[in-house]
Amino acid sequence: MLRLKLTIFVLMRFTFKKEEKLKSKKLIEQLFEKGDSFTKFPLRIKFLKTDHHSENVIQASFSAPKRKFKKAVDRNKVKRLMREAYRKNKHLLTDAIKEKHIIMFTFTDENEHKYVEIEEKMIFLLKMLIDKTKN
RNA sequence: AAAGUAGACCACCUUAUUGCUUCGUGAAUUCGAAGAGGAAAGUCCGGACACCAAAGAGUAUCAUAGCGGAUAACAUCCGUCCGGUGUAAACCGAGGACAAGUGCAACAGAAAGCAAGUACAGUUAGGCUGUAGUGAAACCAGGUAAACUCUAUGAGGUGCAAUGCUACGUAUAUUGAAAUCCCGAAAGGGUAAGGACUACUCGUCUAAUUUCAAGGGGUAAGCAGCUAAAGUUAUAUAGUAAUAUAUAAUAUAGAUAAAUGAUAAGGAUUCGCUUUUGCGAAAACAGAAUCCGGCUUAUGGUCUACUUUUAAU
RNA sequence: CGGGGUGUAGCUUAGUCCGGUUAAAGUGCUGGUCUGGGGGACCAGAGAUCGGAGGUUCGAAUCCUCUCACCCCGA
DSSP, X not given: OHHHHHHHHHHHOOOOOGGXXXXXXXXXXXXXXXXXXXXXXXXXXXXXXXXXXXXXXXXXXXXXXXXXXXXXXXXXXXXXXXXXXXXXXXXXXXXHOOSOEEEEEEEOOSSOOOHHHHHHHHHHHHHHHHHHHHX
């Protein structure tokens, strides 16, 4: 009942608050050491099933490498676009996955992409992630 | 009209839907308010602030350099002299001293120092004087200080990852090395080897534990510092000006794997096509991180004043 | 946020402190000789406006200022 309520709420309001953000340095280190990853150009996803302390099921984070984007403006923009795409489509994950996970998205191309394209790829990635966690 | 010089201003706007951060209200997933820059950048100067015991003296080191002023301070700004660049408007200048000492000077040249000396001319016994030639510089108190140095002035060091508090953590753990004075029963007093304060010296503090080295683990969390400030604008007065004083108005970013976004519609600007209507495209440089004053670099556009050239009157 | 370092032939380095006449070396490259050919050895040659732009100086890879790129360190 509670879960159903939560799901309805998430469907109705596409939020992405501070608490859902992956911020712990230790968890991130763990993620990069042990996490699995796969790519759908230009996005790359890295995920790991761990027992973090947050109330939310999934903690997510976004990164744009400094080598590809030299200017801080561009890095910010790419991260914002990715975050927006995730925010709108994360209900796919929260419906399907029950165990706690941490996720990191990385942008792999050097050029900027339009929002529509990023959202398309994001949906594809999230569906793929769901399949993998089931197996 | 073209080219140039100087200065000032702007940095797309509005609405809707939907998110993020902070604050207030509230007790919930609500309502309201606010939310990047002229350079936020480079970190090149100068401060504020914090800690280092007190923030002291000298030396070393570093910086600055006509003269006068402004300022919290500065390598900034204003005025002015001199020198240089440019037809000009205007711009640029580390612009003190080689008459204290030391060093350096390729090639050329007789000679780049403290000792020598070429050619010619004048006078001619010698010598002296002048000129020529080489060179960036040639006998003159030579050139060179973005060479050492000297003179004057200034600067203690480290930086918000400063610093304080809370939580977690057997936590001044453990191991090794060094030092561990004198009086006294004790309390306490004296001294300062060692240690601390900084690169060194002086000076100061410190005596029952202290210092140095090795080294495993935990958290890498929260709060304060944290944003109202040498602020901006207007007027008046003083001053050539920078600026100062007075009065009035205006004041609201504070994130921390790091908020300030996405989508849609309309309008304005510029460019291209087109007779117009219209259609299509573009919109620079760039993202706060303790806060201010500058400098430097990147960069789209508008306006004003001035200079030169050409054309017309 | 703060602090420090490096840019020189295609590559790896000298020279920079203390300015000087034609920027040195190894390796790689090109050509030739030795060999039937290859490898190898030997001989010869090309290749740099010293990361970029200004300044000081008679003269700058070297001194000074600004700037670009890359790298390292710091609770």
